[in-house]
Amino acid sequence: MTIYNLLQEPLTHAFMQRAMLAAIMVGAISGALGCFVVIRGMSFLGDGLSHAILPGVVVAYITGGTLFIGGLAAGIGTALVIGWLTRDNRLKEDTAIGIVFVSMFALGIALISANPQAYSRDLVHILFGDILGIKSSDLQIMFLCGVVVCGTIILLYKELAVISFDLGLARTLKLPTEGLRLLLLVLIAVTIVASLQIVGVTLMLSMLITPAATARIMTIRLHHMIFTSVIMGVLCGMAGIYISYHLDIATGPSIVLTMTAVFTLVFSASRIRGRLLRRV
């Protein structure tokens, strides 16, 4: 079996082609937006938000609606509630997240447990992803999410960079800091919902954080970091799909562990390099 065969054979199946496309798109979207999550220290918020979409997904599932729409509504809704609760620091962000997001997750579990059949069968898919069950309509929605997220980052790059680096400057320049912060929250919600079917609710954070954290070690400028993170997200997504196919393990964990492996490599390499440079 040649390397070409290893790479080509899985793609002869239609469901694997869709899985591959989905992994590429989601890797790119979460890689790009994840950079803002990492530099702004919002990873707890990302984790909370990914759990908070559960009730929306469950309601959509029970009523036979689109999971994307349900999750997106719940995600954007909670993001806005958090934004509203934490404006002017009247409630600390981590406190608000701890209360609101975990309650939403509990609500989701409660809803799905009322439906025993769905509870046993589909909870696993929602929690850990179901990349092999992706339909082409899902791919279209992912593409749309990608256009929205990446388009916004490109168009508002310098404003988002300013509010992330120096809120003081943003206010001095009279930028709408609150609006931009809410926009970021909404974009995180969109990204999470787009990634839902790949890695599920519980593994989501890794998609957002790990490629961006890896890219941060490798670069010193934000736009380089975003570019590197997108490449990382896409390559790790593809590698994760192949590994999952050939080793016959679940796809979500396979992608996550691939990302972690790359991060560990890059982190160690930068440490060793730093030590060597100091010795010279």
Place this chain on the structure above:
Amino acid sequence: MALAVEYESVQHSAEALALSVVDLSAGYAGQGKAIEGVNFEVLSGERVAVIGPNGAGKSTLFKAIVGLIPFSSGSISIHGKDCRSSHNLVGYVPQQEEIDWSFPANVYDVVMMGRTRQIGWLRWPRRLDHEIVHSVLEQVGLANFANRQIGQLSGGQKRRVFIARALAQETDVLLLDEPFSGVDVAAEHEIMETLDQLKQAKITILLATHDLNMAATRFDKLMLLRQHVVAYGLPSEVFLPEVLQEAYGGRIGVFQQAGQTIIISDEHGCP
């Protein structure tokens, strides 16, 4: 005496007012007013050192002027325009503890951030913006450090990056909040040299500091602040025993001997 007053008022109208603060009161929500009834004017190109004990309201005054905190009463105008009306009126160099120095940005990127408003919404920097960033980096002597990650700079260089960023805004009023705190003497010289260069460009400067000696020797005017303006004018008008005692209380020693004023204080102007 009458003649002197007349002379001053003539000079006043001849030179443009850069900054005018009228009856300003401001403070953080729920903490009472840090400053109250503050009145002063600064002429174009003047350099004013703002001094006063810790908690006197120096930072609050600056933050109110640049729009970081709302003010409850009074008005602030810059070149005759209300400070809340426009977004490029003042450049602000914040206290350095408020910055994340590990942020993925090099010197060039940070200075370009100052041009966010000139570039405009939904756009990326154009040739003119790049030219301006190059020229302000030249002006503050950081042209060779453009590609350096900001965390890899010395204390004095870090301050100069933020001065450059404020200049990139193309404003001619600059506010610096304690740029000398936590830097060594060499860095202090570096920053002062940069500010001296800006004098030729007629940049108006307000600088908060605890260094009374530098305030007295390197600036045109001194403003002694403690909730309100205790004294404002030439060093000889501000460095009077009774004035300093009023602002600093017993925490500063002032003696007059053989026509010289001797001030004894520690580095921070108070214990």
